[in-house]
Amino acid sequence: MSDTAPVIALDNVSKIFGTPEARVYAARSVSFALHPGRTLALVGESGSGKTTAARLIMREYRPDEGRLLFRGTPVEGGSLKAYRRAVQMVFQDPFSSLNPAHTIRYHLERPLRLHQPALKSAERRAAIAELLARVKLDPAAIAPKYPHELSGGQRQRISIARALAVNPEAIIADEPTSMLDVSVRLGILNLLNDMKRQLRLAVLYITHDIATARYVAEDIMVMYAGQIVEWGETESVLGNPQHPYTRLLLSAVPDPDRRFTDTRFDDELSRIDVIRRQSAIAQPDVREVGKNHFIRPMPA
Amino acid sequence: MSVLSVRNLSIDYVGSETVFHAVRDVSFDIAPGEFFGLAGESGCGKSTIAFAISRLHRPPALIRSGSRILVDGRDVLELDEAELRSFRWREVAMVFQSAMNSLNPVLTIEDQFHDVLNTHTGMSRSAARQRASELLGLVDIPADRLNAYPHQLSGGMRQRIVIAICLALNPKLLIMDEATTALDVVVQREILQRIHQLRQKLGFSVLFITHDLALMVQMSDRIGIMLEGELVEIGTAQAIYHAPQHDYTRKLWASLPRLTGEQIAEGAGQ
Numbered sequence: 001m002s003d004t005a006p007v008i009a010l011d012n013v014s015k016i017f018g019t020p021e022a023r024v025y026a027a028r029s030v031s032f033a034l035h036p037g038r039t040l041a042l043v044g045e046s047g048s049g050k051t052t053a054a055r056l057i058m059r060e061y062r063p064d065e066g067r068l069l070f071r072g073t074p075v076e077g078g079s080l081k082a083y084r085r086a087v088q089m090v091f092q093d094p095f096s097s098l099n100p101a102h103t104i105r106y107h108l109e110r111p112l113r114l115h116q117p118a119l120k121s122a123e124r125r126a127a128i129a130e131l132l133a134r135v136k137l138d139p140a141a142i143a144p145k146y147p148h149e150l151s152g153g154q155r156q157r158i159s160i161a162r163a164l165a166v167n168p169e170a171i172i173a174d175e176p177t178s179m180l181d182v183s184v185r186l187g188i189l190n191l192l193n194d195m196k197r198q199l200r201l202a203v204l205y206i207t208h209d210i211a212t213a214r215y216v217a218e219d220i221m222v223m224y225a226g227q228i229v230e231w232g233e234t235e236s237v238l239g240n241p242q243h244p245y246t247r248l249l250l251s252a253v254p255d256p257d258r259r260f261t262d263t264r265f266d267d268e269l270s271r272i273d274v275i276r277r278q279s280a281i282a283q284p285d286v287r288e289v290g291k292n293h294f295i296r297p298m299p300a
Numbered sequence: 301m302s303v304l305s306v307r308n309l310s311i312d313y314v315g316s317e318t319v320f321h322a323v324r325d326v327s328f329d330i331a332p333g334e335f336f337g338l339a340g341e342s343g344c345g346k347s348t349i350a351f352a353i354s355r356l357h358r359p360p361a362l363i364r365s366g367s368r369i370l371v372d373g374r375d376v377l378e379l380d381e382a383e384l385r386s387f388r389w390r391e392v393a394m395v396f397q398s399a400m401n402s403l404n405p406v407l408t409i410e411d412q413f414h415d416v417l418n419t420h421t422g423m424s425r426s427a428a429r430q431r432a433s434e435l436l437g438l439v440d441i442p443a444d445r446l447n448a449y450p451h452q453l454s455g456g457m458r459q460r461i462v463i464a465i466c467l468a469l470n471p472k473l474l475i476m477d478e479a480t481t482a483l484d485v486v487v488q489r490e491i492l493q494r495i496h497q498l499r500q501k502l503g504f505s506v507l508f509i510t511h512d513l514a515l516m517v518q519m520s521d522r523i524g525i526m527l528e529g530e531l532v533e534i535g536t537a538q539a540i541y542h543a544p545q546h547d548y549t550r551k552l553w554a555s556l557p558r559l560t561g562e563q564i565a566e567g568a569g570q
Binding site for chain 1: 341484487488489490493511512517519551552555556558559
């Protein structure tokens with residue numbers, strides 16, 4: 001999908017919960033790569049394994065199978081601090097991901113102190129002003145404020161500024177706009193787009209909102225029951241979905257251009273109903289269905 | 301005659317020093333069997349209106365004099381406690397976003413149906429069980445789940461059960477306030493299709509509140525757009541989508557990424 005070397009890659013990673021007798025694959029043989037200057041969207045329903053994939057990348061979980069690669073090298077045993085600097089996360093809830101007892105300046109100062117201890121206090125102050133300007137907030141007005149004095153959109157901009165404070169190479173954004181109003185949401189998406197281009201960041205955009213995924217992501221993956229069932233260039237996957245689950249998902253997404261009475265959803269649902277009930281089955285085969293566009297076909 | 305007529309509704313949140321005008325002189329009607337959408341962003345007053353229609357508003361919310369809310373011609377704001385008891389559920393029933401979490405965790409599903417049916421109609425245990433299994437059938441849940449406790453059911457099933465309880469007394473108006481927002485799109489679609497069919501079969505009207513504009517256009521016959529407490533535009537769903545008159549409505553559409561067709565311009569809607 002891209003000629004550049006990936007920043008991060010998951011190579012056949014599985015995460016297994018449950019007991020030895022009843023193993024539950026939260027992620028099963030998941031492989032994908034994040035490239036500089038590109039956004040990869042990860043979509044799927046609750047419980048499909050999206051957040052498990054994020055936790056594996058953030059090294060909150062260790063893979064039970066497979067490898068996590070950072071700049072082409074397996075991370076196992078490597079420095080966690082250097083990795084966490086390079087890979088930053090933006091969370092869903094801008095109301096709970098900032099500490100209510102501290103000012104915005106404090107939130108941005110902490111990563112700078114931890115990761116760039118050589119900075120002098122005047123340099124730190126300048127760095128904070130630059131970060132706030134980068135996320136299009138007024139440094140003098142915002143820095144002394146507390147999180148409760150800011151709107152949801154402003155707080156999410158602070159989360160992004162905090163992630164940028166340590167000059168990351170990759171950003172993992174888990175539903176970063178789902179708690180924001182429509183008019184504010186687009187500003188955050190545009191900001192992620194700008195950062196991707198200006199700073200050559202590799203972005204993983206995790207969402208259940210497929211229309212916004214189409215807006216920001218060059219590539220997209222659809223996750224279902226712990227497996228990536230379809231992936232490829234966004235326009236190809238959304239324009240010509242091949243996996244029955246992707247087709248069902250797309251037929252269910254509200255679309256103002258389609259009347260509610262059309263029967264596409266029922267058709268897709270009747271096709272997939274049997275398969276939905278045996279959702280945990282492995283789909284090991286991969287089939288190329290178009291240029292840079294792949295699926296794992298459902299077992300017959 | 302309209303099932304619901306809201307006339308010059310103004311609601312303030314009264315503080316010790318300030319008064320916040322949450323709803324300002326709002327008027328609209330919902331016809332029998334109509335699916336009416338109320339759209340707008342956080343804090344625009346849409347849920348405040350829904351609570352007022354069910355008479356569930358509490359201080360510091362204050363409905364200003366001159367406001368009228370007519371359900372089948374009767375002013376809801378004039379009802380006393382006894383009249384309210386027969387009005388709620390029977391005339392207007394409401395499904396909230398977190399309704400699936402409002403089922404009592406220590407009662408079986410059957411007990412929760414019995415609670416509503418017995419309180420409002422004095423129905424016996426066996427008649428209530430019969431009616432409950434009929435109602436579960438309406439929302440595609442097998443009758444054997446009557447013996448289940450809420451924690452044994454998925455979020456989508458619990459939300460469908462709340463909808464079934466809301467339909468128990470054949471209300472004229474069903475208010476859905478972000479009723480499917482917390483659910484996955486596939487589950488949301490299944491539930492809303494069911495509502496769509498039931499509305500045709502049973503003839504109730506729906507007041508549908510959501511921040512999901514795409515869904516609102518898809519579902520609604522008519523839509524009202526709210527901005528800072530005012531109803532700034534009202535029209536058929538297709539007119540609101542294809543020929544919006546108000547600047548704010550146009551901005552909402554311009555900031556909504558599209559799933560198919562031409563993508564909106566970057567930097568639009570700002």
